[in-house]
Amino acid sequence: MDESNIHADRSWVVGIDAGGTRIRARLADAAGGPALGEGAGGPGNALSVAPGALARHLTEALRAALPSPTEGGSRHVRAVVAGFAGGGEGVGRERALAALARALDAVGAAPGAVEVYGDAEVAFAAGPGAPADGLVLIAGTGAAAARVERRRALRVVDGDGWLLGDAGSGYWLGREAVRAVLRALDGRGPDTALAGPVGEMCGGPGKEAVLRYAYEGHPVRLAALSPLVAGAAAAGDGPARELLDRAGVELCATVRALGPRPGEPLVVTGGLVGPGGPLLGRLVEGVREWGLVPVPVPDGVAGAVALARLAGSLDGASP
Amino acid sequence: MDESNIHADRSWVVGIDAGGTRIRARLADAAGGPALGEGAGGPGNALSVAPGALARHLTEALRAALPSPTEGGSRHVRAVVAGFAGGGEGVGRERALAALARALDAVGAAPGAVEVYGDAEVAFAAGPGAPADGLVLIAGTGAAAARVERRRALRVVDGDGWLLGDAGSGYWLGREAVRAVLRALDGRGPDTALAGPVGEMCGGPGKEAVLRYAYEGHPVRLAALSPLVAGAAAAGDGPARELLDRAGVELCATVRALGPRPGEPLVVTGGLVGPGGPLLGRLVEGVREWGLVPVPVPDGVAGAVALARLAGSLDGASP
Known part of the structure; x- marks a missing residue:
């Protein structure tokens, strides 16, 4: 019996919040429920962290969140959504996507859906019921607010x-x-x-x-x-x-x-x-x-998980 | 007849205003009267300009202000006063003194009196009558004010x-x-x-x-x-x-x-x-x-000259 069959009935998603100070990753069942695994890695700003380091920090966080390779968990990951500081659009978004692809490859995951958002977008989705439209304010080391429509930041104020x-x-x-x-x-x-x-x-x-x-x-x-x-x-x-x-x-x-x-x-x-x-x-x-x-909300991880569940279900990969 | 005798009856002073953007030097008669020579050189902040460059910029300004070496003018310089941005006290003052000594050596001048001030002090001395006590405000690229007593800045506000x-x-x-x-x-x-x-x-x-x-x-x-x-x-x-x-x-x-x-x-x-x-x-x-x-006042050069005249007369070197 192939060991992967142990998890044959499982369908997982991963949500990632890649902030300027560290990256947090969370594994959860695609259908809902609490976290099944958590991991953290180094800084994740898509604009200011060098591409190689960004991929490494993501890999670190993913490795810690996923079951050990011998359990073959990576192959059950159906969808991954990551929100990156500096990853909302343009160069930052491209770098974030490339680093995420390298990290997923490194942990042996090949999800059907991979999506990148800005940090404001996953923070907003972390609100109760993972709302699609409304406002979000981030005030930590930096400060910015955004109007979100259909899950994407439409207008950003400050963040200068x-x-x-x-x-x-x-x-x-x-x-x-x-x-x-x-x-x-x-x-x-x-x-x-x-x-x-x-x-x-x-x-x-x-x-x-x-x-x-x-x-x-x-x-x-x-x-x-x-x-x-x-x-x-x-x-x-x-x-x-x-x-x-x-x-x-x-x-x-x-x-x-x-x-x-x-x-x-x-x-x-x-x-x-x-x-x-x-x-x-x-x-x-x-x-x-x-x-x-x-x-x-404490951070955007829950929002990234919520968006990953949506992406997984839209993708048709969830059970 | 030795060429230096041409100037045998002369007694000169040099005033220098060494600012963050450039250095200005002025040659004048120790007894009073208008400028006899003017020169300029590169940036002169004693804290932020490297020692070698600082000495070079001072040499540049001095060379241009003094009569050509064949006239032997350097030997008639009795007193030199320079006001340096960042040269008011501590490390900056030490660096300013060292750079000024190198520059004077480079132009063949060996004045009896050499003094270093901060830029606020020479700016203050540029006021009418070269006052000894009062207030000075500098507002250019940066901003600072000082209370001057007996020609030295006693208290500085801002300049942060x-x-x-x-x-x-x-x-x-x-x-x-x-x-x-x-x-x-x-x-x-x-x-x-x-x-x-x-x-x-x-x-x-x-x-x-x-x-x-x-x-x-x-x-x-x-x-x-x-x-x-x-x-x-x-x-x-x-x-x-x-x-x-x-x-x-x-x-x-x-x-x-x-x-x-x-x-x-x-x-x-x-x-x-x-x-x-x-x-x-x-x-x-x-x-x-x-x-x-x-x-x-346009800058501190006139103040540096006034202070150099005082230094020259206190030194007993003036006629």
């Missing part, structure tokens, strides 16, 4: 990156925290309790240490300082609280530019507005007047 | 660089112009006439071209866009005018943090607030209530 946008993101908060400390140090701004923890993170309490820390690495590392803002605000620091307020206003403005319609779904994710995120409350308040109720 | 500060500078204006255009393009901000010229500079009218332009070079290149803001504001564009207003407010806040005293000198320089600068009017208005009247 650390230098020019990502207003209200974790990077933005970290950078503004450092600026607030510098302004307090030279008398341009009010004193702030951020000076202590920011100075500690930067290796010294004065301007020189803070400037050296900020300029010697990639600017995006400043995102690591954003938890200090939430901490200082919780402890009652005025300038820190004001920064959170400003970030909340920026994120609401980003959503607003999409022209929200009362009652439509608004799925939100990322460290700042995902479940328990420090800006979720401000966001809930801010979008209420437009008739929106944010639904926080 | 493109990522974290230089509020109201040319870089700041250029970056905010790009942000305003991006916000107009995705509906977060009002339409702006900046979209046309900024798009042209970036090689295309859409987000993609603008983002590519901004992220593919060093961020400071965005300073090149600041003249577009002044242009659009002059043509009546609201958002452009608002940017100039905000820049003016930032520069005034920078001056204010120095604790201005009514009537004390405020010397201002740099593309934005030097003679004819687009923010000079706003600055004049803004600091009036603190009893200050900005005095614009």
Whole structure:
């Protein structure tokens, strides 16, 4: 008896959320139900991660999510959907598709359906009932919002990156925290309790240490300082609280530019507005007047699985 | 008769303003009077220009400012004072002194007095009467202000660089112009006439071209866009005018943090607030209530010459 027959009645799908920091993969039954396997790999931004590394990180995540090769599980994977940061369209999408094909080959999977989405699209699909139309806001290291129609992002607002946008993101908060400390140090701004923890993170309490820390690495590392803002605000620091307020206003403005319609779904994710995120409350308040109720999801993996189930069934490969 | 006797009765000084973009050197009589020679060389930031290049750029500027070697002019130079961007103290000052020594050696000058200042200090000394105490504001590509006492900068406000500060500078204006255009393009901000010229500079009218332009070079290149803001504001564009207003407010806040005293000198320089600068009017208005009247100077060369004359006379080398 061929060992593959052990799983002969199985039909699986894989959902992948390839974010800027890491890739998450999830194996699930095509018909529904909980995760059957989970895996993680290195960074997955389709534009900024080199093609070879991208394929390797995907392979890592897939290997961990799938049953061991001796069980022959890979051959039961009917559909794979992956959402990539930077993979929404153009060059990024092409690179994502190519890397995904290499990774599937490496794990011995040959699904009938393979689809690539942007990270906003799988995040949106992670909303309850895997909605097809509505709004999504991502606010983690970066920040962007999109209007999704028929599962594809039709319009994107912000996502303009650390230098020019990502207003209200974790990077933005970290950078503004450092600026607030510098302004307090030279008398341009009010004193702030951020000076202590920011100075500690930067290796010294004065301007020189803070400037050296900020300029010697990639600017995006400043995102690591954003938890200090939430901490200082919780402890009652005025300038820190004001920064959170400003970030909340920026994120609401980003959503607003999409022209929200009362009652439509608004799925939100990322460290700042995902479940328990420090800006979720401000966001809930801010979008209420437009008739929106944010639904926080931890990431886009569940959405990728949902889209993979759809792709599998459309493909006719599911039982 | 030795050719050096031709100049036997001469006693000269050299003033140097070593800025981030170029170095200017000026030869003058130690006793007073107009420039006897002028020279220019490459970038002179003591912290960011490599030591060898810094010495070369200084040599270039000195060679052009001094009489030809056959006239033996170098030996009549009694004092040299140079103000360096990034050369105010610490490592920058040490590098500046070392590079200046190499350059003087290269041109055959052995002055009795050689002094290094920061760029703010020579800019301040360029004020009428070469004042010893007061305030100075530099707003060109970057922005910083200092309180000067006995010719040395005692306190500096801002100068925190493109990522974290230089509020109201040319870089700041250029970056905010790009942000305003991006916000107009995705509906977060009002339409702006900046979209046309900024798009042209970036090689295309859409987000993609603008983002590519901004992220593919060093961020400071965005300073090149600041003249577009002044242009659009002059043509009546609201958002452009608002940017100039905000820049003016930032520069005034920078001056204010120095604790201005009514009537004390405020010397201002740099593309934005030097003679004819687009923010000079706003600055004049803004600091009036603190009893200050900005005095614009084109650069710090005249200040370096004034300080060199002082150094030469203190040194006892002048006639």
